[in-house]
Amino acid sequence: MASLRIEIWKIVIFASFLFYICYITLPILSVFVRVGSDFITQLSNPVVVSAIKLSIITSSVTALVAIVVGTPVAYALARWRFRYKHALETLIELPIVLPPAVAGVALLMAFGRNGLVGSYAPMDIAFTTLAVIMAQSFVATPFYVRSMKSAFDNLDTKIEGVARTLGASEFRTFVSITLPLTVPSFVGGLVMCWARALGEFGATLMFAGNFIGRTQTMPLAIYSALQTDLQSALSLSVILIILSFTILVFVKIFGRRVGAFV
Amino acid sequence: MCGGEKIIKIENLNLHLDGFSLSNISLFVDAEYFTILGRTGSGKTLLLECIAGLKTPNSGRISLMGKDITNLKPEKRCIGYVPQDYALFPHMSVEKNIKFGIIMRKMHPDKVKRISDHLNISHLLERSVRDLSGGEKQRVALARALVLEPKVLLLDEPTAALDKQTKEEIWKVLKEVREDMNIAIIHVTHDFEEAFALGDRTAVMENGKIIQEGVPEKVFREPMDDRIANFLGARNIIEGEVVDVRRDVLNVSWNGYTLEIPKNSFSLSLKERIKLCIRPEDVHIVREDIPSKRRENQLIGRIIKVLPRGAFVTMFVEVGSEELVVDVPTHVYEKLGLFEDKEIKISLKKDRLHCMGAVE
Numbered sequence: 001m002a003s004l005r006i007e008i009w010k011i012v013i014f015a016s017f018l019f020y021i022c023y024i025t026l027p028i029l030s031v032f033v034r035v036g037s038d039f040i041t042q043l044s045n046p047v048v049v050s051a052i053k054l055s056i057i058t059s060s061v062t063a064l065v066a067i068v069v070g071t072p073v074a075y076a077l078a079r080w081r082f083r084y085k086h087a088l089e090t091l092i093e094l095p096i097v098l099p100p101a102v103a104g105v106a107l108l109m110a111f112g113r114n115g116l117v118g119s120y121a122p123m124d125i126a127f128t129t130l131a132v133i134m135a136q137s138f139v140a141t142p143f144y145v146r147s148m149k150s151a152f153d154n155l156d157t158k159i160e161g162v163a164r165t166l167g168a169s170e171f172r173t174f175v176s177i178t179l180p181l182t183v184p185s186f187v188g189g190l191v192m193c194w195a196r197a198l199g200e201f202g203a204t205l206m207f208a209g210n211f212i213g214r215t216q217t218m219p220l221a222i223y224s225a226l227q228t229d230l231q232s233a234l235s236l237s238v239i240l241i242i243l244s245f246t247i248l249v250f251v252k253i254f255g256r257r258v259g260a261f262v
Numbered sequence: 263m264c265g266g267e268k269i270i271k272i273e274n275l276n277l278h279l280d281g282f283s284l285s286n287i288s289l290f291v292d293a294e295y296f297t298i299l300g301r302t303g304s305g306k307t308l309l310l311e312c313i314a315g316l317k318t319p320n321s322g323r324i325s326l327m328g329k330d331i332t333n334l335k336p337e338k339r340c341i342g343y344v345p346q347d348y349a350l351f352p353h354m355s356v357e358k359n360i361k362f363g364i365i366m367r368k369m370h371p372d373k374v375k376r377i378s379d380h381l382n383i384s385h386l387l388e389r390s391v392r393d394l395s396g397g398e399k400q401r402v403a404l405a406r407a408l409v410l411e412p413k414v415l416l417l418d419e420p421t422a423a424l425d426k427q428t429k430e431e432i433w434k435v436l437k438e439v440r441e442d443m444n445i446a447i448i449h450v451t452h453d454f455e456e457a458f459a460l461g462d463r464t465a466v467m468e469n470g471k472i473i474q475e476g477v478p479e480k481v482f483r484e485p486m487d488d489r490i491a492n493f494l495g496a497r498n499i500i501e502g503e504v505v506d507v508r509r510d511v512l513n514v515s516w517n518g519y520t521l522e523i524p525k526n527s528f529s530l531s532l533k534e535r536i537k538l539c540i541r542p543e544d545v546h547i548v549r550e551d552i553p554s555k556r557r558e559n560q561l562i563g564r565i566i567k568v569l570p571r572g573a574f575v576t577m578f579v580e581v582g583s584e585e586l587v588v589d590v591p592t593h594v595y596e597k598l599g600l601f602e603d604k605e606i607k608i609s610l611k612k613d614r615l616h617c618m619g620a621v622e
Contacts, residue, residue: 158349161316164336165343166363166410176362180353 028241035234042235050213051221051236058129058217059197062136066144066193074145078152089149096142103138104206107131111207131208132215136197143196147189151182184254191251195244269293270313270414270446275322277312284308284319284470291414291446295436297461297478298450301493305470306450307346310416313448314343326413337366342407346419348399350391356402357387363410377409380442381435397428401435408439415439417449421456433459454494458482466490483541484616491539491618497587499539501621504530512617514538517582521559523615535621542576542589544614547598548607559610561586568602575600579608 042048076082077089095103111118111125111134118125125131155178163173179186201219208215210224218236225233270291277284284305289296300306311317313324315336324332331339351359360374378384381401386394391402400420407415420436421429437460440447450467451457457464458478465475466485474486485491488499502516507530514521514536523538530536548557563581575595577588588608590600600606 156347156349158345158347159351161311161314161336162343162345162349162406163351163362164316165314165339165341166406167337167366168362169335169337172366177351 031234031237031241035238036231038231039235039238042232045232045235047212047216047221047225048232048236051216051218052239054129054132054213054216055198055218058132058136059194059200061133062140062197063144063190063194065133065137066141067190070141070145070193071148074148075152077145077149092145093142095139096146098139100139100200100202101206104135104203107135107138107203107207126207127209127211127215129208129214132204132217135203135207136200139200139203140193140196144189144193147185147192148182151185151189152178155181187254188251191247195247198240198243269327270448271323271325271328272313273323273325275309275312275319275324277308277317277319279308279317282308282470284312287322287470287472289465289472289475291448293444293446294462295440295447295449295460297457297464298448298467298472299452299454299457299464299494300450300467301452304467306467307418308470309467310343310345310418310448310450313414314341314416315339316343340410340412340414342410342412342415344400344403344407344415344417344420346422348403350399350403350406352392354391355387356383356389356391356394359391359402360387360406360409363406367410369410373409373411377405381405381408395428396424397431400424400432404435404439408443412445414446414448415443417447419451420449421451421453429456436460454482466494483544483614485539485618487618488537488539496539496541496616498542498545499537499618500584501535501537504532504534504536507532511612517584519559519561519582521610521615522612523617524613526617530617530620537618537621538615539618540610540615542587543574544611545579545586545588546609546611547588547590547594547600548609549598550607557609558612559615561608561610562605563608564605565600565602568600579606581608 073092077085077092108115108126110116111121111131113119113124113126115126125134159181160173160177163177164170168176198217199219200217201223204215204217205220205223210216210220212221216224218240222233222236222240225236270289272287272289275284275287282303282305287309298306298309308317312319315331315334315338318333322332323330326339326341351362354362357374360378361371363369364371364373374387375384378387381404383398383401383405386398386402391399394402404420417436421432424432433456436447436449440460440462449457449460461478463476464478464481465472466481467473468489474481474490482494482496485494485496491497491499500516502514502521504512505515505520506513507525510525512523512525512530514523516538521538548560561581563579563586565577566580566585567578569576570592571589572592574589574591577590577595577600579586579588586608
């Protein structure tokens with residue numbers, strides 16, 4: 001009786017596993033099945049080309065901004081003591097759970113032509129390429145900050161302390177000890193941030209609109225093309241699938257190789 | 263850049279951090295091996311961090327060779343620090359770990375080889391620190407600190423994570439460092455055997471305060487109160503009543519016996535109840551086979567439990583209504599044919615019975 005129960009349990013687990021794998025594989029496979037043979041020629045479609053270009057530029061700038069702004073923020077959250085730290089940390093992570101459409105509306109209310117800040121700006125911010133980058137930064141930076149914060153948290157401060165006693169200044173210690181030891185989290189967090197920026201749709205649509213060549217990133221181009229030109233939508237989807245998959249594999253391999261030293 | 267006379271001086275140091283305080287710590291350490299004994303959470307690590315410059319005290323003064331270093335940055339001091347669990351740089355090889363300070367301080371790289379030979383780790387230089395054993399890691403951490411020829415070496419629980427054999431090996435290394443380098447070593451530990459084995463002098467720390475200080479023999483035999491006595495392994499703590507006060511001897515009645523103890527600095531009067539302690543190894547078995555000159559404070563007891571410990575045997579001996587812990591060397595235990603339930607005569611040596619003062 002007991003052994004039979006164990007068998008049933010195993011079957012349940014196996015069936016769930018199989019179901020879940022199929023559930024993920026089938027839609028992705030379907031894109032490849034339907035994409036058609038003119039996939040490569042689609043890549044010369046000017047709308048597709050400009051969407052790819054814009055996506056790569058904006059998501060890369062977003063990643064760069066995350067490094068420059070997010071690293072000190074993560075460091076302060078992990079190492080400094082100040083009042084309302086937990087509240088501020090929650091605020092910083094809010095965009096992770098906030099519906100992107102809400103983020104877009106919020107950005108519009110702040111930086112739109114009649115927005116709290118936007119009404120004083122010398123030029124229009126909303127519906128420009130800058131707005132795309134702002135929308136992406138708003139939703140994607142927290143992924144980088146969270147990853148780096150946990151890296152700084154987990155790093156044994158005694159290691160940095162010893163470096164100081166050996167003659168390294170605070171800055172030298174940060175560069176030659178702290179940073180190298182946070183590389184796995186840096187790569188992981190950065191890639192997560194970049195991938196999230198690349199896939200950003202809702203906030204961009206609300207705050208930056210859908211203008212070819214200016215604010216139409218790949219996800220927006222897919223959305224537009226779906227109604228008129230299915231093949232373009234599928235081609236862009238294939239590119240994003242391949243890109244996402246490559247990123248994930250890279251992070252896994254790199255994380256395993258470098259992760260060993262922490 | 264380091265040289266000359268070697269002295270560290272800590273005066274009235276106070277530090278408050280997260281509800282914990284170091285209070286009024288004053289220490290003076292010369293070119294000697296100074297051990298600080300304290301339980302986990304007694305503030306030992308915090309004190310070392312203050313000396314190393316990683317924590318700034320709220321008040322007080324730390325000086326190195328007469329120079330005030332209280333507010334000096336850690337990289338400007340010349341103090342070697344080996345934290346608990348070694349804190350080796352995991353992304354560097356053994357050699358790069360040792361070389362790190364040499365590069366930072368622009369010293370001659372020759373020293374790496376010299377210290378590696380000295381600590382017997384030359385064969386490990388190419389290795390990654392991740393693959394080292396605990397004892398090897400400790401040697402590398404020592405080399406990394408010592409290669410800069412510091413005036414002071416701070417050691418935080420250097421053997422806590424090691425097995426007994428490796429621990430003793432590291433003790434030997436540390437003793438050699440003490441003999442060869444002529445520097446002030448401040449070593450904190452919770453292990454009283456370690457403090458005893460290595461310390462030229464030792465201090466006991468509790469709740470952020472230094473509560474007793476002196477040569478190890480004296481601190482171990484003459485603890486200030488029963489808490490320290492227990493912590494230091496002086497496990498026999500008894501309470502008796504003063505029945506006679508003579509010029510240099512007190513008579514104390516305990517458990518139906520009258521014990522003779524040396525009269526020390528406490529002013530005690532007749533009828534007062536006092537606390538005494540004696541270490542298990544200072545309780546001797548009266549051997550009827552050897553005629554002895556004097557047998558002080560003889561008691562009759564019964565062995566109720568025996569714990570063989572290797573080199574010695576711990577016996578629990580019932581004397582009247584009380585129980586004493588007695589350590590005897592294993593060869594003595596065997597020679598005398600002792601066993602559980604056997605009745606024996608024991609002697610509490612007069613000058614090893616320590617009075618901790620009146621019972622409150």
